[in-house]
Amino acid sequence: MPASSRPKDLVYDPTDPSVMADPFPVYARLREEDPVHWSPSLKSWIVTRYTDVRDLLLSDTLSVNRLLQFYQSLPPADALLLKDIVRYLNLWLAFRDPPDHTRVRRIMRHAFTADAIAEMRPRIEDISDLLLDRLAAAGTKDVDLIKEYALQLPAFVIMDLLDVPRDMLDDFKDWSDDMAVFIGGARNSEDKYERAARGCRNMSTYFRKLIEERTAHPKPGFLMDLINARDEGDKLSDDELVATCILVLFAGHETTTNLIGNATLLLLRNPDELSKLRADPDLIDTTIEEVLRFDGPTNALVRVVAKDHDFHGRKLREGERVFVMVNSANRDPQMFDDADSFDITRKQNRHLTFGQGIHLCLGAKLAREEGRIAIRKLFDRFPDLALDAENPPEWLDAMVPRGTRRLPVKLEG
Incomplete structure (x- = not known):
């Protein structure tokens, strides 16, 4: 176990319900007292300051290829069980280093151009209208906004993209949830x-x-x-195509679901900011960027140490896991003025939510577009939308994604 001089009373426990609901006080202490923190329970490094997170995401001292070592360390029965999922996840861009990452990203970018996203805008608006019409027609004012809107909108967008029938939503949600307990770092799932x-x-x-x-x-x-995507005569293999479809569906709906849910929650908890948005709808762009910064859908990104090196006086050894805490970095007062204030008019907002460098999220433009449309239409359709005071939000039990499993709201005050 790495030596650590961390304060004895400073413990980051992501399974604590109070930390799930609001991890930011702990992040503030970590940034101040132990910015490169060894967690005995996670058996991982926790890095929390903005400049450190940014620099590590750009550094070749860490690697995203963290599955092989994990897989090789498993007992034979577990290794056999996880054989297929590791096979496909190893083909995801998120788990590949150059040159494999460079090759696959170069091919995939042909399907993620700005023009392609612009062409999708009318479809996103139609899906939003469809779901809001259903909510209005249901005749009930008490709903779980995640289940009835924030989940379905990005899921339908991705399913339409991949030519998957919308009536398969429940199947794909079940399959995604099953994979998420492994990929997202759930702490309380025994199976x-x-x-x-x-x-x-x-x-x-x-x-x-x-x-x-x-x-x-x-x-x-x-x-x-x-x-059909090709680059210099190269194309995706059959396994890479399957893995890419799984990635697009899984990552494409999960991140945006959390973005829509977190945005709704923040605006309802900050009525002055919501009033600003209602008074000036053109603030929707900076609103989404501030949501991404203040309490974004990506809590952490995971890396492994590629080679032994010293980092701020700590010895990081090859193979050790590192959680670079994006949501902590985005609240670092050394980078952001009044960092713990939710301000939808914020001008300087270089948050790290979608990563940095070669692993910058390919789907960032799409997530932003869906978030803008979803939030604008939601508050236009239901101007009296309010949180359910008797049923608080239920947060995800996960290290990587950040969002609510349930967000009870009242469509009418």
Whole structure:
């Protein structure tokens, strides 16, 4: 175990319900007292200051290729159980270093251009209107906004992109939830390996059949663009295509669901800021950026130490896991004026929510567009939207994503 001189009373426990609901006081202490913190319970380093998080995300001293070592350390029974999910996750951009990462990202970027996102805007607006119409027609004022809106909007966008029927939402939600307990770092799930294997098996089987069908019977669209995407004669392999579809569906809806939920919660908890947005709808862009900074959908990014090195007096050894705490970095007062204030008019906002460098999120433009449309239309349709005072939000039990599992609201005051 690495030596540590951390204050004895400073413990970061992500399983503590109070920390799940509001981790920022602990992050503030970590930044001030122990910015490169060894967590015995997580067996990982916790890095919390803005400049450190940014520099590590840009550094070659850390690697995203963290699955192989983990997989090789598993007992044989667990390794067999996780064989398929590790096979596909190892093909995700998020877990690949150059040159493999460079090659796959270069191919995938053809399907994620600014023009492609612009073409999707009317569809996102239509989906938002459809879901809000359903809420208005349901005749109830008490709803879980995550289940009825924040989850469905990005899920339908991604499912439409991938040519997946919308009536499969429940299936894909179950499969994604099963994978999330493994990928997102859930701390309180005893059966996460079994669930992850099941979710990956179901999703990969579905996408492999869909890709085979689309290849045999071409149809214009995002999936066909992925199948046909080439760069200098190179293209995605069959396994890479399946892995990319899983990644697009999983990451494409989870992050945006949390963004919409967190944005709604923050605006309802900060009525003065909501009033500013209502008075000037053009503030929607800076509103979304401030949500991404103040309590964004990505709590942490995970890396492993690629080679032994010293970092602020600590010895980081090859193979050790590092959580670079993006949400802590985004509240660092050394980088942001009045960092703990939610200010939708903030001008200087170089948050790290979508990463840095070569691993900057490919789907960032799409997430932003969905967030802008979802929030603007939600508050236009339900001007009296309010939190349910008797039922507080329920936060995700996870290290990586940051959001609510349930967000009870009242559509009318």
